[in-house]
Amino acid sequence: MSQHRPAGASGSPGVVPALPDLPEATVARLPEYLRALHHLAESGHDTVSSEGLASAAGVNSAKLRKDLSHLGSYGTRGVGYDVALLVEQIEYVLGLTQRRAVALVGVGNLGHALAGYAGFGTRGFRIAALFDADPGRVGEQINGLTVRHIDELPACAAQESIAIGVIATPARAAQTVADQLVAAGVTSILNFAPCVLSVPEGVDVRKVDLAIELQILSFHEHRKASLTALPDTPGAGIAAIPNRLGGGGLGSSGTQEAVGS
Structure with missing residues (x-):
């Protein structure tokens, strides 16, 4: 899921004469x-x-x-x-003719797993630095890298030429981390935190929410189950939903409040 579409740019001579503005x-x-x-x-x-x-x-x-x-x-x-x-x-x-340096912020369970994933190296990326705000995590060794305090991000981003940041923190900390990444010159962010980030123009964000993906799969499971148990009366399946939820159907406005709201 992307919050921003990358802006088109001109490429240098090479396999493709100019970088196309792709859908x-x-x-x-x-x-x-x-x-x-x-x-x-x-x-x-x-x-x-x-x-x-x-x-x-x-x-x-x-x-x-x-x-x-x-x-x-x-x-x-x-x-x-x-x-x-x-x-x-x-x-x-895709800009993979160079190995792009990536900063990973948040080395809890998910971050720890991402830091140890060997597949990034074969896809054109290297985890150049690990950061966390927890003093208990700072100094920890993960896959040959030492976890640094988040305050070291600006200096490290400049030293390692980091343009991509990965956020693997709890949702409550994600916006602050995004602000710190942007301030350090990071212009692309992969966000694993379950929240929407606010970033300036020119900063691209991709969001990975595992719970949302599971909920979408749940819909498909629900749909497949409903297709095997369709009622005999046309339209009865959808019409009966409000009654099963305890409501009386759609109101005069044609809308219905969300369950639990």
Whole structure:
């Protein structure tokens, strides 16, 4: 979930002549294509058809071809896409031609797990610094890094050229941490705290809320269960919901208060 769409920028000469202004949905799918391409390369594949890559990435081939056309990559009829070239193109567009330094703030259970995750290194990132406000955490060693006090963030961000920050703190501390990251020059934030952050123009935020994802899955489970037990009377399933909740249906305004409000 993104709070801000990244602004378009001009690229330098390279695999892609200029950095394209991509639709947000396309940007969100490029990492999936890249993951699939790396797997294909590791399996010894030099080329891949649009159908094969789409299947590996979990999208339909028409959508994939449209996404890749934004990069100027159309493949070769009867051959498909050059895997190595496409990896190069996508990595360039995603800015992964350099290993980006990341600061992680909050080394509780979630933060500790993130700090120890080896997958960041293979995806173009390195956890450069760990921070916490708890004196009991400061000085702790995690995956070769020493946890620093959050007050050291400005100096460390400048020294390590950190532009991306990860917030893994409780919700009550997240906004303060975001303010500190922005003040230290961080312009992109990945937020694991269950809250919405307020950030200045030009700062991009991605939010990862595991509870929300589970609630969405719960909806699908609920829907599948309801489809296997539909009432005989058309419309009775939805109409009966207010009565089961203790209400009398929709009011004259056509709205209904949320349960528990």
